[in-house]
Amino acid sequence: MGMLPMLLGEYAVTVVAMAVGFLVATYLYEPYWKMRHVPGPVPLPLIGNLHLLAWHGPDVFSVLARKHGPVFRFHMGRQALIMVADAELCRQVGIRKFKSFRNRSLPSPIAKSPILEKGLFVTRDSRWSAMRNTVASIYQPSHLASLVPTMHSYIQRAARNIGGVGGGQDVDFSTLAVSLFTDVMGQAAFGLDFGLTAADKNPGGDSSSNKQAQEFVKMHAHVTTSLKMDMTGSLSSIVGQLVPSLHRPFQEVLRRVPGTADRETDRVNRELRRQMDAIVADAARERDLHYSRQQQKKNDFLSVVLGGAAEKLLTPDYIGALAYEHILAGSASPAFTLSTVVYLVSKHPEVEDRLLKEVDAFFLDHDDRLPTADDLHTNFPYLDQVVKESMRFYMSSPLVARESSDKVDIGGYVLPKGTWVWLAPGVLAKDPINFPDPELFRPERFDPTGDEDKRRHPYAFIPFGIGPRICIGYKFSIQEIKLAIIHLYRQYIFRHSPSMESPLQFQYGVIVNFKHGVKLQVIHRHKE
Numbered sequence: 434m435g436m437l438p439m440l441l442g443e444y445a446v447t448v449v450a451m452a453v454g455f456l457v458a459t460y461l462y463e464p465y466w467k468m469r470h471v472p473g474p475v476p477l478p479l480i481g482n483l484h485l486l487a488w489h490g491p492d493v494f495s496v497l498a499r500k501h502g503p504v505f506r507f508h509m510g511r512q513a514l515i516m517v518a519d520a521e522l523c524r525q526v527g528i529r530k531f532k533s534f535r536n537r538s539l540p541s542p543i544a545k546s547p548i549l550e551k552g553l554f555v556t557r558d559s560r561w562s563a564m565r566n567t568v569a570s571i572y573q574p575s576h577l578a579s580l581v582p583t584m585h586s587y588i589q590r591a592a593r594n595i596g597g598v599g600g601g602q603d604v605d606f607s608t609l610a611v612s613l614f615t616d617v618m619g620q621a622a623f624g625l626d627f628g629l630t631a632a633d634k635n636p637g638g639d640s641s642s643n644k645q646a647q648e649f650v651k652m653h654a655h656v657t658t659s660l661k662m663d664m665t666g667s668l669s670s671i672v673g674q675l676v677p678s679l680h681r682p683f684q685e686v687l688r689r690v691p692g693t694a695d696r697e698t699d700r701v702n703r704e705l706r707r708q709m710d711a712i713v714a715d716a717a718r719e720r721d722l723h724y725s726r727q728q729q730k731k732n733d734f735l736s737v738v739l740g741g742a743a744e745k746l747l748t749p750d751y752i753g754a755l756a757y758e759h760i761l762a763g764s765a766s767p768a769f770t771l772s773t774v775v776y777l778v779s780k781h782p783e784v785e786d787r788l789l790k791e792v793d794a795f796f797l798d799h800d801d802r803l804p805t806a807d808d809l810h811t812n813f814p815y816l817d818q819v820v821k822e823s824m825r826f827y828m829s830s831p832l833v834a835r836e837s838s839d840k841v842d843i844g845g846y847v848l849p850k851g852t853w854v855w856l857a858p859g860v861l862a863k864d865p866i867n868f869p870d871p872e873l874f875r876p877e878r879f880d881p882t883g884d885e886d887k888r889r890h891p892y893a894f895i896p897f898g899i900g901p902r903i904c905i906g907y908k909f910s911i912q913e914i915k916l917a918i919i920h921l922y923r924q925y926i927f928r929h930s931p932s933m934e935s936p937l938q939f940q941y942g943v944i945v946n947f948k949h950g951v952k953l954q955v956i957h958r959h960k961e
């Protein structure tokens with residue numbers, strides 16, 4: 434062998450290695466290069482700016498907005514996000530330029546989740562608008578008002594259940610709130626009583642329907658908590674965040690490997706799909722039976738969607754996904770909000786005092802009065818402020834995702850088609866310009882007759898998102914949360930358990946959740 438071929442061989446290896454290095458660097462840095470005209474922190478290879486999120490938690494977005502201005506770049510792995518942290522610019526993205534921002538941009542583990550991909554949250558363009566128009570009727574005020582008695586009976590049932598935990602014992606309020614709203618949503622979405630808050634049912638009971646419901650909810654909890662965005666999810670979802678195109682191949686391989694989180698997620702997704710399909714098929718059969726017997730129509734989500742002209746648009750798989758999405762979206766966020774209200778109120782005696790006075794005044798001389806949807810809207814002004822301030826203080830969805838469908842200018846920055854633009858309601862909620870002393874819990878700041886409320890930008894407080902793509906369950910949740918608070922505070926007050934950590938710790942997934950629950954002590958207000 435002569436020297437020349439050997440040198441050529443080494444040379445070829447070097448050239449190939451350099452070419453591969455160049456291609457990898459180009460692949461990783463291309464998104465940064467395209468967005469370099471937008472200010473922001475320098476991304477590291479592969480992880481982008483995720484290390485900042487790990488260090489500071491979501492406060493990082495307030496820190497970056499202060500440093501770089503209201504429009505800045507943040508790299509989630511390779512993916513560039515353009516963050517918008519200004520109320521007027523949020524209005525532009527969410528409302529004024531909605532035509533260019535109809536769709537949500539979502540990390541691959543969420544967008545490709547078989548359980549979510551046919552729901553309203555992930556669907557895009559004309560299919561989304563057709564689906565949204567179809568289900569919007571269920572959120573009309575008259576339909577919501579008709580749900581009050583059901584909500585009421587479940588809330589009373591759960592409240593009785595809390596009462597059973599006496600003697601200064603701790604309750605994990607957040608778990609209880611998830612059970613409560615899952616029950617409410619089970620009824621509202623499927624017309625089924627999951628019975629999670631039924632005092633007369635043994636939660637671990639062995640009736641087969643009870644067991645099935647428990648299993649369903651266990652899987653449901655798995656879906657809610659496994660969609661994490663902070664690099665602590667399954668291996669494929671971590672890889673998917675760093676290099677989105679690798680998510681699917683990794684998932685395909687890992688779901689075959691015993692013991693992996695991907696395998697468990699795959700099992701749960703399949704099983705949930707199977708159960709949802711069965712529930713939809715049952716509901717369709719029952720509906721036909723109702724029609725043939727001329728019985729009164731049912732008003733749960735499934736029956737309404739099945740009964741509408743929607744059948745051509747919504748095949749059973751879409752209907753199943755929509756109904757399931759209701760349970761998923763409809764239990765976790767309202768439960769988070771209710772738990773934060775109770776947590777914050779029990780820390781602020783002056784707020785608790787005013788709230789109790791308002792609740793008691795409503796029932797004065799009418800002990801068995803049931804608040805109507807109208808009452809909830811108009812007769813509890815302070816409660817309204819308490820709920821808003823709690824949502825501002827601890828926001829369950831501090832980021833709202835959009836994607837540009839053409840070239841568009843936001844705040845003086847021209848963004849190419851396909852840019853991921855994320856609004857930051859969590860940053861707006863802590864901005865002293867709109868919320869003086871943002872670290873103080875002060876419900877009165879939302880008093881509509883007060884100066885602070887009048888001065889505030891109309892889109893500075895957007896915990897349910899903004900524009901045509903705003904949360905569809907917005908009014909539904911406010912109604913159930915208010916109803917729950919009224920019933921709870923008629924009977925109890927709450928105090929922090931000594932075993933609860935302070936300050937509260939959170940985990941960041943599709944929505945924010947508590948790391949260790951919200952542990953409270955329940956005190957009966959009127960001991961017989």
Ligand code: HEM
Pocket residue numbers: 553554555565758759762763764766767770829830833834896897898899900901902903904905906907909910
């Ligand atoms: C406190 C409770 C809740 C909060 C804070 C909340 C928050 C949000 C947010 C921030 C969005 C994104 C909006 C946007 O992109 O502009 C959203 C979307 C959505 N929410 Fe909620 N949500 C809550 C309760 C509910 C409930 C009870 C349901 C179901 C009944 C629900 C169903 C949905 C759906 C289906 C979407 C997607 C809407 C679409 O893309 O058209 N949410 N929610």
